[in-house]
């Protein structure tokens with residue numbers, strides 16, 4: 001199956017693109033996004049994105065490079081901040097991006113659903129030497145979202161195909177506003193077995209697709225990886241300069257704008273009609289954890305992956321990830 005992908009080049013007017021850069025600098029401080037551990041009973045102690053972490057460690061990423069674990073952890077721990085939530089701007093100036101007509105039209109085309117509701121706008125900044133492991137995004141179902149359940153479970157649910165009747169259709173637009181070297185957006189529009197496509201992180205261009213279904217990642221940004229540690233933040237110093245600060249606010253590395261890979265992501269829900277949106281908002285027809293697990297366990301039995309009693313929850317979690325989340329193979333560098 002080939003997924004619908006929409007490209008934008010340019011995305012905004014040159015002046016509006018400059019405004020996005022100014023907005024990024026004005027926002028000023030971007031904490032490192034870290035992998036919180038899941039505290040849910042199922043898969044306790046696994047990383048929230050255990051599926052993607054396991055694959056990155058096993059495969060060494062898209063090019064089969066291997067790092068010590070602590071290097072891999074900071075290499076893939078980029079910097080993030082939220083600019084809008086729902087259809088509300090959380091930071092002045094993001095409105096033209098939040099309500100971009102081209103994104104709305106493309107969102108309708110991806111899922112064939114007319115009612116588009118913005119969910120979130122956030123910035124991702126990757127430093128030289130950083131990359132983003134291949135993954136699919138955390139999907140959402142009526143009654144199953146990242147506030148209630150570990151993220152890998154929703155990923156498993158989607159890849160199993162067993163819960164499509166409850167899945168919220170979501171699209172993501174990713175736009176780039178810096179001019180770094182490397183940092184290509186790599187994705188698999190024909191599925192995990194198909195060839196990857198890459199897009200340069202070209203200033204003022206964008207792509208929109210269903211990132212819950214299409215595997216994607218970010219290739220390594222040109223330059224050396226700084227000695228990063230969890231808890232650090234990226235700070236705008238003015239005059240086009242940025243620094244990474246430790247928890248005592250000491251600078252550990254300095255950068256110019258075009259060393260950084262700055263992207264802004266737009267996510268939106270796509271509903272067939274007002275009734276479908278209302279079912280989600282009013283929590284009609286929500287899924288609960290027990291029936292989700294029961295259905296997955298039944299399916300594992302039907303596939304011959306399980307006989308007798310299900311294993312302890314953490315082992316069950318690892319079996320579910322292995323069985324359902326089939327990543328694209330690594331390729332030669």
Ligand SMILES: [Fe+2]
Nearest residue numbers: 136137211216
């Ligand atoms: Fe993603």
